[in-house]
Amino acid sequence: MTPLSNSKQKLSALIITYNEMGYIERCIDSISFADEIIVVDSFSTDGTYEYLKKLPNVKVIQNPFENFTAQKSFTLKQATNDWILFVDADEVVNNKLENEIIETINSPKACEAYWFYRKFMFQNKPLNFSGWQTDKNHRLFRKSKARFTDKKIVHETLEVDGTSCILKEKLTHYCYKDYNDYKGKMLRYGQLKAKEAFYKEKKFNYFSMIAKPLWKFFNHYFLRLGFLDGKRGIIISYLNALGVLERSKELKRLEKKNKLAYYLVMP
Template sequence: MSGPSLSVAVIAKNEAHRIERCLRSVAFSDEIVLVDSGSGDGTPEIARRLGARVIDTPDWPGFGPQKNRALDACRGDWVLSIDADEAVDERLRDAILAVVRAQPKAGDPLGYWLRRASFFCGKRIRHGDWRNDKVLRLFRREHARFTDDLVHERVDCPPPHDVLPGLLLHDSVDSVEDMREKTVRYARLGAAKLRAKGRGGGVADAALHAGWTFVRGYLLRGGFLDGRAGFTIARLNALGSWLKYRLVREERA
């Protein structure tokens, strides 16, 4: 590739039900790299059909290391990291293209924050712990790496940063059962992260963190304003905190 260019980096496993929406929303990029970790539902085939370069990996090292694998395979000057359950809206697309096509100048941002709108079973969530947040997802490739965290990884990219207009649309869960499964899976990963830091966990810790998680999301951050969905999110987030701190000790034993 010559001149400014954009790579899109995606990791996936069994995302056939939504990967097409994700990849079509970033079809404006110069290349799409998808790292797949053993999908059995046709995700790699769909991605290849849509023009993505698919890399198959037999293992699962955690979210941070897997995203770094995708990043290492990218060739563009800029990288947009997007999850399989996300899509770029038109305003954000135009803003990204403006950044990529601009002539670089000294002092320009090395990374950009994207505003994200999350949805629960099709309903947009405007309050609580899922209220609109910002994620650093567009960055100069040579200046950024993901942290090696198993879960809740982040991008390490030096400033300056800026915020782009438009939205990253996040269809986080399709059903309550889907969220419950994710809650348990993320709790196990979070427990492993706590054990690696030498954190003790236990019933008291679990109860304290679960209670605070519910109060923060449902009351202090106004989750109740999202109705039944807000209550469900706060309840399952609290369950995730409870499980994470309980599993620290139980799985160590």
């Protein structure tokens, strides 16, 4: 382990949490090389906040959850250093990636932001296909050169003023703890995506409600080789499709609620 305190550039590691016990412990351990660790918790009920409060190297703040973009933007404002490592509570930085991060931010040729490819873990076993093999996210960037766009409220997007590069080592992502956990995650994402679509004045239709989930499953299981992951590929492809179905159902509910509110205020 290389202590970052001896390097020229300082790093702030940021996380947002809600009910992350079982994930957050190894995540925090893996980013202990950072100069500061800041966690913004949206009032967890499983002991996550209490656990984090006991850690001397972690600053934890509670903030109500509006959406992912708003929460991450709030968290970013808490950082005192320019270099930011933003990880999810179910992600882990291995030793090789740690060394690459330290070398990268201290390089005179460093880019303004870096994409990370991710290695997906399904109940502690690698998930090699099922649509995730090309997944990458911005995780390392200069605070002064980046911001989260307000155009998306889920699958938040970083806008970078400058060049984005890609790190060689992968971030380990423990995407699947158990069936109910992943199902709940997909349903929440679907509901937030529906709100995003509603704000953009996209309309619900029954064809999309049927066709898009079927396409999602077909794409992940067949075209993105989910069948090579065996039973795990079926589960992941099905739950991802379920999230798309929930998006349509939630959009329909929002439109119905909006129409009802309109008629109630009509003279």
